[in-house]
Amino acid sequence: MNKEPLLILVLYFILGIFFQDTFLLGKGWIYGVIIINVGILISLFFNTYFLHKIKVILLGILFFGIGVVLHFCNSLPQKMAIAVNKNETIVFKISQKLNSTEKYKKYEGIAQLGKNSFNSMVYIPKNHEELDYEHYYKAEAYIAQPQQPQYDFQFNYAHYLKRKNIDYQAYISKNISSIERNDLSFIEQIKQYRAHVLKKIDKTEMSGSTKEFLKGIILADRTEMEATTVQDFNRSGLVHLLAISGTHIVIIFGLFYFLMTRCIPLQFRKYAIIFSLVFIWLFALFIGFGNSVLRSCIMLSVYFMFVLLQRKPDLLHSLALSAFIILILDTQQLFDVGFQLSFMAVLGIFLLNQPLLKYFSRADNYFKKLIFNTITISLSAQLATLPLVLYYFHQFSFVSIAANFIIIPFSELIIVFSFLMTLLIVFGLDFGFIDKLYDGVIQLFLKSIHWFASADMVFIKNISMNLMEVISVLIAIYLLRALILKLNFKNSMNFIIAVLVFMMIRIGCNIIENQKEEVLLHSFSKNKIISIKKGSKACFWIQDKADREKVLQFIIEPYCSSRRIDHFEIKQIPFSTKKIVFGDHVYDMK
Template sequence: MILQKQPLLILAVCFILGILFQEKILLSQSVVHWLVAICLALLVLIGFHSYFLHKIRAVLLGILFFWAGVILHFYHTFSSDDHLLVKKKQTITFKISQKLNTTEKYRKFEGTAQAGRINLNSVFYIPKGGEDLDFIHYYKAEAYITRPKAPQYDFQFDYARYLKRRNIDYQIYISKEIQSAERNDLTVSDKLRQYRFMILRRIDKTGMSGKTREFLKGIILADRTEIDAGTVQDFNKSGLVHFLAISGTHIVVIFGMFYFLLIRFIPLRFRKYAIILSLVFIWLFAAFIGFGNSVLRSCIMLSIYFIFVLLQRKPDLLHALALSAFFILMGDTQQLFDVGFQLSFLAVLGIYWLNQPLLTYFPKQDNYVKKILFNTITISLSAQLATFPLVLYYFHQFSLISIIANFVIVPFSELIIVFSFLMTAFVSLGISFKLINGVYDFIIQLLLKVIHWFAEVDVLFFDNIPMNEAEVLSIFLVIFLLRFVILKFSFKNIMNLITVVLAFLIIRTGCNIFENQKEETLVQTFGKNKIFSIKTGNRACFWIQNTENKTDILRYIVHPYCAARRIDYFEIKSLSPSVQKVVFRDKIYELK
C-alpha cells in the first residue's frame, strides 16, 4: 500500500539497483552504448498513448531508471591511469582543495599536482612542524609519488578503492622545504575556502581551551582535522559522532534560527519569502563550509521539503528523500558507496517508519516542552534502530550506552549548535567577549566530560562484532516488522517478528560454525612491521615484532581480523625483531 503511493521511491530504488548492477557486472563501453539506444526507445514508448502501454508504463519506467543507473555509473566510474609513466621522485607543483585529518606524523591535504605535463589528483602528506598550507598559493617541492596499494586480505579496509571513488589515484609525500607563489586563477570556491581558513585561524587565537576550539571548528565549520584521537574515540564510543559532524540536525537548526529571525521583521503575508531567504542562507552556508557530502544531502532534502510547502502541496518525506537521492546520484553515482550517504538516508527512512508508532507509547503531547522532548527521544531512537545494522556491518562495534547518551545530550543539541553558530559569527566579525568565550568554554568542557563519562562505560560497549550481508538483511527485516508490532500487538505480528528473529539466529549460527571450522595462518604487513597470526577455531594468536605501535596494530589489523573471522578470543605475543622466518607445520613464513 505504501509503495503504491510512492512512485518516486520505487524509481529511486530501480536507479540504485542499476548502479549496483554495473558495480558488480562491469558492462563494457559497447554494451553501454546499446543501453543508451534502448533507453531512448523506452522514452519514445512511454510517450505514446495507448491502452496497452498505459498498463505497462510503470514497468517500462522501472526498466528505464534501472538502465539509467547502469549508464550513469559507467560514466562515473573513473578509468585507471596505469598508462601514465610518473617518476616516483621528482619536483612537483601543486595546489590544495581540501584539508584532511591530521595524523601523528603528517598533515594531509587533497589537491592536484603537476608532475611534468601530467596532472595528478592526489592526497598530499606534509611533515608536521612546517607552515600550514592555504588555498591561494601554488606550492613547489620535492616529492615522492606512489599509488595506494590494494589490501593484502579481504578483511582489511580498501583505502585504494576508497580514494578511487573520489577520483584520486596517487599519494604524494612532500619534503619540508616548500616554495610558494600566489595564485592568479582563484575561483569563488577558492576564495570561500580561504575565508573559512582565516576564520579557523582566528578561532585558534581565542582564549578558549584547545578541545573547545576544535569542537567549535567541527560543529559549525565542518573542520575536524585537528581534533585529538581521544575526543573522537569518546564521540564514537558514546554513539554521539553525529552530533559533532555537520548533518541534517545542524542544517535544520540553522535554517530554523534564521527563519525565526526573519519572521520577526517580515509581515505575515510575505511569510513565504522568509522560507525562501532561509533556504538561500543554508545554501550559502553550505558553500562556505565546502559542500561536504552530508551537508549537501541535508540541504537538498530540506529544500525539496519546503518547495512542497511553498507550492502548497502536502510535504512528503519519502518524496523528498527520493528526489534528494536522484539529485545526488545523478551528480555522482559513487556517492552511493559512501557510508555517510547510506547512514543518513537510512536514518531518515527509520524516522519515517518508526517515529510516529513510537510516539503512541508516550504521554499526550499537550505542550511545547513535551512535544520537543518526546519527539527528540523517538526520532533519535528511530534513527539509531534504522542505522544499527549498517553500523555493525561497517564498524563492528556498538554501545548500549549510546541510547542513553543520545537521550541525555540530543535534547540540548539545538542550544549548543545555536550558541556555537553565534560564537563563530562573533569570531568571523572580529568581535571577542572574554565573558562569552569563558561561558562557552565552560559549557563545552562540561559537555565533553559528560560524553567522556558515557564513553568510559565499557561494560555496555561491544566490539569485534561479526556481521555479513545476509545477517544485515535479516536485521533490516526485523526492524521493518517491528513497526507492525508497535502499532498492533497481535499474535500474527508477534509471530512474524519471532520468525524473522529465529531466521537471523539460524543464519548467524551457521556462519559462526562454518567460519570456526577453518584454520588459517597469515603474515600481515603494517608499516615496516610483520605480524604473524594463527587462527584455530574461534581463537587466534598474533606475534608482533615491534610493540611500540601496538594500539594501531590492534585497530587496523587485530580487530578487523577478529570481526571478519568471527574470533571470540585472541592473544598478542612479542616476537624478537631478529626473527626473519617462522616455520609452522612444515611451511616457512618470511618475516623480512
C-alpha cells in the same frame, strides 16, 4: 508505484549503480543499455493498451539503465603514465584539507608533472605551516600509488581513493616554494575565506579542544581534532553531533526564520521562509556540500516548497529527490558510509517515529514534546542505522542509547551557542567573558561525553556482520513498524520469523567460518605478525618492537571481526627472529 513512485524509481536507479559497480560492464554493453533506454523513452510517447500495462516495468528498467550508464561514466579510469615510487618535482594546488595523522597533514590536490595533470593525496610534515587555496606550490615529492590491502579483512584504502578519482599519493618532506594565484574560482574563494575564519577561531583564547569542537560542529572541520575527542564521540554514539547533519541545518534554519519573522510583517511571512532557505543554502556552500548537508538542504527546501504551494509535504518524496540529485551529480557517493547512514537515519525516523510516539502520553506542553520526540527520534534513527554501524564499524555501545536521550536535548542549545560564537568571531567582536562562558560550557559538555564513552562494561567490539545479515536485520526492522502500530498475532509472527531467519543466517555463517583454520603472515610497518586461527580462537605472534596498540587496531581487531573470532591471545617474539617454522611452512620475519 502509485503510492511512492519517486522512491521506487530511485531504488531502481540505485540498483543500476550497484549492478554496474559489481559487474563492470564494458563500452559495448553500455551502448546496448543506452539504446534500450532510448527505445523505452520513445515508447512512453505511445499510448497503446499494451504499453500502458507495462509502463511501470518500463520506467523501472529505464531508471535501472540510467544508473548503469551514469556509474560507468563516473568510473572511467585516468589514462596517463606517471612514474611511481620515485622522487619528482611537481606543481600542485590543494582542493580540500583532510584529517591530519601523527606525522602528516593531508590534502586532496591537483598536481602537474610535465604535461600530465592528476588528482593526488598530498602529505606534508605535521610541523609545516598550513597550505592555502591562494597559492600554487612547487616541491620535490615521492610519488606512489595506494597499495591494495594484503588481505580481504583490511580496509581497502586504494579502492576508497579510486572512488574519489584519486590514483596517486605525493609525500613531500621539505623545500616547498609557492607563488600567488590569480585564477581562483568562486568556490575556491569561498574555501579560502572559510580557512580564514578557521584561523580566526585558532587565535581566540579558548582551550584547544573547545576551538576544535567549534570548528567541527559549525564549520565541518575536524582535521585537527584530537583523536581522543573523536574516540569519545564514537564510543558514546554521539559522533553525529560532530557531522553537520539535518539537526544542525534545521536548527540554523529555525534560528534565522525566527529572526526574519521578527523583522518581516505578517502578510509577508512566506518571504521569511524563502530568505531562510536561501540562507541555509549559502551556509551549506560556505562549509562545503557534504552528503548530509546537501540531503538536509534539499529535503528542507522540498518540504517548504510544498508548504508555500499549500500542498501536503511528503517526507519520502523529499528523501528520494535529494538522493536522486546527489547521485546524479556523483554516483560514487552511494558507497560513502556517511551517505548511507544519513539516509537510513531519516528513513528510520519516517518509519518508526510516529508509531513509537503513540506509546507516550499526550504531549500537552513544550517540555514533554521535546523529551518524547528526542527519545523516539533517537531510537528510530539508531535502530535503522544499527545494521550498517555493525557492518562497517563492528562495534556498539549500549550507553549510546542513554547518551543520546540525555545529551541530544541540550545539543540544540550547544549548536545555537556555537553558531552565534562563530558569527562573533567572523565579525571580529571579541567579548572575553563570552569566550570564557562558551569554553566552560563546552568543556563540561566534552567531559560528559567522555564519561559516557568510558563505560567499557557496555561497549562491545569485534562484532561480525556480513551483507546477508544486514539485509535480514533491515527486513526485521521494517516489520517492526507494523508490530508497533498494531500488536496482533500476524504482525508478531512476521517479526518473529524475520528474527529467526536472521539467527539462522548468523548461526550458519558462524559454523561455516569456525570450521576453517588458517595461518597468515601480516606485514605492518616494518614488523611482521603471524596469526594462527583454529575454530573461533586465534593467536597472534607479534614482534616485541611493534606498536601493540596500532597492531591491535589495524590488524587484530579487523581480523577478529572478519573471521568471527570469539577469543584471541597475543604473544611476543624477539625482533631479531629471522624465521618461524609452523607445520610444513617456514615464515620469513625479515
